[in-house]
Amino acid sequence: MSSGILFEFDNHIARVTLDRPKALNSIDPEMDAALFEAWAEINSNPDIWVAVLGATGEKAFCAGANVSGGTEGDGRRMALGGGLTGVGGPMLTLRKPLIAAVQGYAIGGGFELAMCADIIVAADNAQFGIPETKVGIIGEAGIMHRAIRQLPHHIAMALILTGERIDAQQAERYGLVNEVVPYEKLLETAWSWADRIASASPLAVQAAKDAVLSRAGWPLDIALATRYEPIEAYANSADRIEGRAAFADKRAARWSGR
Template identity: 40%
Template sequence: MSIDVSVSDHIALIVLNRPERMNAFDRAHYLALSEAFARVRDDPGIRVAVVTGQGERAFSTGADLKDLPFSLELSELMLTQNGLLPNRGMEVWKPIVSAVNGYCLAGGMCLMLGTDIRIAAEHAVFGLSEVKRGLIAANGGVNRVVRQLPYPIAMELLLTGDTLDAAGAERWGLVNRVVPMAQLMDEAMRVARRIAANAPLAVQAAKEVAQRGQDLDMRTGLRLEQVMLRMLQGSEDAREGVAAFAEKRQPVFQAR
């Protein structure tokens, strides 16, 4: 059992490493994944993360039903800050790229819905199958899928528990693009490198404004943009970006 994390060139690679169980999560895995994303959030040397599953069969099939607790103390429901993930409340303003390498179901799809850019292998399959087990996609799945897909498409997934193939996911905008499995990680890392080359504070500000703006009226959202822009204009990275443009060279950003 492991959630593997490695960092290189400002990019964190998070691998859900439990292929013998289709990269399903037991309680220990959920905790380890929360710790991995907290590291991404808090490490100033990390500018972007890529998350994928081990092997070619599954990104993740969600919660391991053999480990699913049915008798939690009600008091645990009140511990709203325990074991947070990007799809259920953790604020990670660094971009997260999903490399979907197979089955992306239930909690696995909920996790993907909390990421920013998604690259899928041609054989990837997507679904929120919780209703078939007497449950709902409560780790952000219900709320996120109706915001990210047309309402009738989202409701068909939620209410039938049926799956969507990679072509359908691309058609409805659930993923950015579909590539052969052999190209999946190269494409995901290519996108991550392009993000990591940009000014990290500006990237994080853009993500935060985009996400918070979904819950704001337009006037308030525009004001938030102005405040963030004014903050960035005083940064060393903004000065470096302008200087590099004038000098026709690549900028060297320091997140300052």
């Protein structure tokens, strides 16, 4: 991957690390392009079942961005965060589960990026904020739309209107994060979540994520009546056969992701 991003995967779990600690891991164009490459690899590689997004250094997960709607030399345009946020360009949908391991500052575009995850684990020093109104800069409103959907209405509005931050304990109380741990245990805890997800059928997990998120904003009757292609495709997969055999044999399933 390009400068500013570390990428590796092992035992079906990918690890993407924001690696500009001196810049509080803020996202620049090169980093944006590297994130796009990472998400594309995770989506296309059948041996990757879950991803963990973390950052280098104790001070910040990501303190925002100095790029929006980045453009590469080949003319490809993407949204902030390698396309993940949908801010400033076309949005890339990550089909695999994503866990964000957040420490220190997660503000502006960094907060937005964390909210793109399916599960958030926060270090006890984490702070989440939307500083746009406080600094007098209002551009793309993606972070506000996500916050009003992922936080209680009045909590989100207070963050948006004041530009103030909430700490990890408040974020957990409001349901924004799944777990708060000491900084020293952050990656260990995020990896534990990834292991738990990877122990389930990867195709079933991906089909469930697709079904839930693709109809999250729709009325319940429409969501219930929708036919979901990934779920229908799973019915003919090797993993479905293996799951039924493992249940009958009272043993752990040996998933292939096929």
